[in-house]
Structure formats: C-alpha cells, structure tokens
Amino acid sequence: MSRRCDLTGKGPMSGNNVSHANNKTRRRFLPNLQDVTLMSDTLGRSFKFRVSSAALRTVDHRGGLDSFMAKAKDAELSPEALKVKKEIAKASA
Template sequence: MSRRCELTGKGPMTGNNVSHAKNRTRRRFLPNLQDVTLASETLGRSFKFRISNAALRTVDHRGGLDGFFAKSKDVELSDAALKVKKEIAKAQA
C-alpha cells in the first residue's frame, strides 16, 4: 500500500535529521494517513479512502465529499476517487 493520499496526492517528502553537532542524515517525512469512510449525499452511499488529515479537514471545509469533488482536480485523485467523482457528477447532471 503506497503512502499517498487518495484525494490530494500528498506523498512522502525527504529532508535531513540534524543533530546538535550539525551532522546531517537523510530521512523521510511521511504524510499522516488515516483510513476513513466518507458518505456521499448525492449517491446515498459511503466510500472508504486512505487520506491525510489535511485532506479530511478540507473535505469538512468544503461541505462533504460531494463539495470536495466538485472543486478537486482530476490529476490529484487516485483511480478509485476519480471513479467516485465521475459517479457523483453523473448523478448530479
């Protein structure tokens, strides 16, 4: 399972551990991923996603899963999320 957010595409970043003596060793900063179930009001169903906490806050801010997908870009979404977005758009039309 990749360490990538399904809604925002946020993934691992790299940087340095810096000791008191300024010795630098490489490290990874991993996104804070959570397994969540989000409900779509339009479809009347719920979907499981593995998303970052920042994405979860964005979904709440935009008024739920339907509002998030209305403003999201297709490039950032995973295949499963893109499929759900198209279903929601089809149901709203």
C-alpha cells in the same frame, strides 16, 4: 499499499535529520494517513479512502465529499477517487 493520499495526492517528502553537532542524515517525512469512510449525499452511499488528516479537514471545510470532489483536480485524485468523482458528477447532472 502506497503512502499517498487518495484525495490530495500528498506523499512522502525527504529532508535531513540535523543533530546538535550539525551532522545531517537523510530522512523521510511521511503524510499522516488515516483510513476513513466518507459519505456521499448525492449517491447515498459511503466510500472508503486512505486520506491525510489535512485532506480530511479540507473535506469538512468544503461541506462534504460531494462538494470536495466537484472542486478537486483529476490529476491529484487516485483512480478509485476519480471513479467516485465521475459517479457523483453523473448523478448530480
């Protein structure tokens, strides 16, 4: 299971731990991923995703999974999320 958000594509970043003596050692900044179940109003069913907390706030801000998927870029979505996006677009058309 990769450490990548299914909806935004956010993944690990790298940086430095900096000590008081200014010694630098490499470290990883991991995204805050949560396993969530999001409901699609158009399809009337729910989907499980591994989503960062920032993406979860964005889904709420945009008004739900359906409106988030309408504005989401295909390159950022995981293959499972891309299938859901196409199902939602087909059902709403």
